[in-house]
Amino acid sequence: MSHHDDDLHGLLAEYETPSALVAACKKVRDAGYAKWDTFTPFPIHGIEKAMGIRMTGLPWIVLAAALVGLASAVGLQWWTNAVDYKFISSGKPMWSIPANVPVYFELTVLFSAFAALFGMLILNNLPQPSHPLDHLQAFGRVTDDRFFLYIEKGDAKFDLAETQRLLDGTHPVTVDAVNEDRRTSDQLPKPLVLTAAVIAVLALVPFAFIAKARATKTDKPKIHAMGDMDWQIKFQAQQPNPLFQDGMAMRAPEPGTVALDEHPDDEHLTAGKVDGQFVRTFPAGFKVDEATMARGKERYEIFCAPCHGMSGNGDGPVAQRAMTLAEGTWVPPTALGQDYLRQMAVGQLYDVVTNGVRNMPAYGSQLAVDDRWAVVLYLRALQKAKAAPVGELTDAERAALK
Amino acid sequence: MAKTKETAKEGGFGDNIRMDGLATKLMGIAGGIGVIGLGASFGLGYTSDKSQFMHSYLTAYAWILSIGLGALWWVVLQHLVNAKWSTVVRRVGELLASTMPVLALLSLPIVIPALMGDSTLYIWADSQKMHADHLLHKKAAFLNRDFFVVRLVIYFVFWGVLSRYLLSKSVEQDKTGAPEIRSKLQGLCAPSMILLALTLTFAAIDFVMTLEPKWYSTIFGVYYFAGAVVSFHSFFALALMWLQKNGRLAKSVTSEHYHDIGKMMFAFTAFWAYIAFSQFMLIWYANIPEETEWYHVRAHGAWGTVSYLMVAVNFLIPFFGLLSRHVKRNRMALGFWAVWILVVHWLDMFWLVKPHMHTEHLPFSILDVTCTVGMLGLFIAAAAFASQKVNLVPIKDPRLEKSLAFENF
């Protein structure tokens, strides 16, 4: 083979067996070469030692990626479930570490795996589209059944004659001079670039649609992709239904049905009446104590105070606002300390809470029976506080009033 | 590295593979420690708190039994998969597994009180209490004294006969060199593995899970098994290091073998964590009262601290400690982690057993030390006893050559 010195890239020796190659490696290694490599169809056990290859740093890259993956998983789950969009699920804490462990693990592995593959490719300088060896016919067998040793001209110790002699002494099949690759274009092939460009553009299309959808408004109704999910063939509450005699879709409970907290026998408790007369006493078994009073106060302040005011003067925030706006139809809430209310039977007060009166809505559906009585109890306490006889005050209170 | 000058040739084997005087010496020292340790335990236990003694004893027993069962499982596995790397160290495993008779004897202080109706450990030992409880009386068909003893006899007879047989066949091969012993044992080990899985599971249930007879977990046997395997490998590594330090197997056992043992320690540390997490997470998530109760006790107060500690010491720390191949190949480092694992595995047993005694505080006691040291002494003495007249290497096993030349990638 004749060549100009400028054109030479290196010397390639070919071997038939792995053991011949390994023996050659030891000689080349001991001769002190640095820019050389071997090429084999499969990894050869023990060649690292023969070539003096040091352990790769890849495991450290993977470890770092693993830690990043773990941190991402912790951060993702913490931010999304414990900070940004909190809601309770099956009684678990917002930030539930045991329930987060599976995703910790998966993301750690995912990041590590990417690092292992891409780290390997980057460290190996892949992809590597061309190499001077590609133009040697014989080198095609490197992925089949032949073993090659290549010393580059760029090596400091490279000397054509000397290196040739060294390689000849390792029992190769042949030793070939390899020329610089001046044939392969340093441009990527046109069809490849074109395909890649088309794919890249097409890949952007869905994102463009999403961006458009997010940035624009429409007055058209939503698209019903599956009509029978949105318009199900069923009767809804309050609709007519010809199947039943009364023509209604909703069914009334069977006569005599008793709900769980109903006490149909205890009219005193549930209606505040006995024989059609409002009762003047609290029901039997109703405990008049601090706890009930506190409960009544709490319910009162939630349900009654918005209109009637915290101390029952009829000046709650709703009433005040209505006054400010001067609403014509507004009926001011009753001041609860008035005499006729102080004389009113507790049964009737209970009835008003339950069923409402005039403009006041019924609270029976929002307050349980016991809570309604507790509100009445608290109301009595308010009334008493507003017009307490001096005789009922303690000495200290009397002193404070003076 | 250990000194290799004294080379007793046995069948042309170029390494010291006989225990000779060392066995007697070890039997004396370990046996002595064992007798003193257990004697002190009985003395202290008799004079002070019975409940403390029983629970400390059971903790130590669950620990030592797991090492013995780990050894038996390992030997059966090596035969079953026809392992080649382990041939040179297999005999040591066989010797550790042959301690079954001593382990059976050591169970007596647990079994006899139960048999006599003492419900300090097991409430089911008292049939009146069992019948008084609506839930428990349904379980009386399984949880009763007679059936308990029958089961234990089955376990120990099976383990004892199996370990004895595996050792004797292996020793027989040393003399006859009959290669068909290999395939014969491989065939035997397939059904043995199934029986071993079942007996190990039920032993774990009987000794530990029935402490809280209302609690149950289908994975419990696997949990105990995971701990058994990781602690056996740790003990195994230490045993080999000790032998090499005393000039035995000095040339035959190499860093490659330690590397493999280290891999098993590493893998089963992770496996233990996987099983422990699965059990905890499923019970925590479903939050069914009769299951959660068990973890509830272990999640609060002093026991809560132990539980959090275990996440670190039983998993995170040894996992990262054993991650590197350099650690697995370095005897000092591997020895450190082996000791670490044995200690934390003991803590695991403590965590399984002791909340039954005190749900509020940690009932540590000198009895924990004396029972553990005593049982460890007798266990080692039993292995030393078995090692007196045998080679430490199955010299005529056809796989030995591969095992000696074995290298990790």
Add this chain to the structure above:
Amino acid sequence: MAMAQSPFDLAPQGENAFARITHNVARVAEVSKPPRGWYIAFGIALSLLSVFGVSIGWLFWQGIGIFGNMNPVFWAMPIVNFVFWVGIGHAGTLISAILYLLRQNWRTAINRFAEAMTIFAVICAGIFPGLHVGRPWLPYWMFPLPNQMSMWPQFRSPLEWDVFAVGTYFTVSTLFWYMGMIPDFGTFRDRSTTKVRKMVYGLLAMGWRGSSRQWHRYERAYLILAALATPLVLSVHSVVSFDFATAQLPGWHATIFPPYFVAGAIFGGFAMVVTLAVPARQFFGLKRIITVGHLELMAKIILATGMMVGYAYSMEFFIAWYGGNDYEMFTFFNRALGPYAWSYWCMIFCNVVSPQVFWSKKMRTNPWVILGVGVLVNIGMWFERFVIVITSLSRDFLPSSWGYYKPTFWDFSLLAGSFGLFFTLFLLFCRYLPMVAMAEVKAFHPSAHGHGDEHH
């Protein structure tokens, strides 16, 4: 082609063992016409695939009302099929990763196509949850995307763990599979005779030339991926088992579910490997590479994992009794004797009884017996998931809500169609990609040792 009838039974060509391996594997993808069996199989697979397409089309048009799902069996065949396919997908990575770490060199004969099988099975699996929710335009809700509702996924839900577990598994398995093929793509590239082949395989090989410095990092990366994939395999089916086991439903809530599902997945996965390997070696003349010895080893693994599954069945039964929980006890009683007893005993027969024939050496060295048991185990593992899902749901706490679930035609057509997708992908893989890891097989060939330099 000289012999039109079976071009794959040619005598091995090449001057040495390595060349023979290359030739044996590469010719499968190089001959201009595959064997007739391939066409027949591909035709069947394509027709099943079109069944799949039609079924999905009808499902999207009509909604999930076409399923047999009913009250109280809200989870039915789609989830059964999902778990079934994910399970199949376990053997591939197991063979590649765990057997690699355990130095089981025989794996090289089968690892490549077991990995391919994994990926295709996971694709089949991944389709079912998407179909099951009935709103095919909303699956992006599963991903942590800042969408227009400012809503995030619910990470305390096992179903969300599934998304991450199966997604990670699919990604890592694909990376592992692709990485293993890089050197073999290099071989295909160097043997290419047409420009298109050279271009395509060349792109896939990324300029791999077998440099030893590259092999060194490559092997390290492979080892790391194997070490990562091993716990990953365990985690994936464990997470799938959490879908059930975190619930309080009797028959679902058992702490042994994670390892039990993993063992079952390996069991079913290996069964699928032998189901594919026996015909593949027959069609493509790979009997010298996938030997009876390899099949025997897989038969042993099927037996061993079958026993593990049997262990889990018995533990569940024992604890159902021992736990003293009436509901739990009833569920298991009902499985064995209730209205779905047929499915339970079908499962027991296929999964526990049928592999017992492998105790006999004669049986486990007969490829057709292995194939038969493999098919039975596949059926049994499908029924295992059916038993877990259906029997538990159809008889829950309130007898008033009990029901009997019957799958509809579309439930079955989707299952059959998913096999069409699986086999179509698999047959394309056999035709165009390196079916056996040539480089790895060569590396374990007896003449591959680099030691004996003294002979020269």
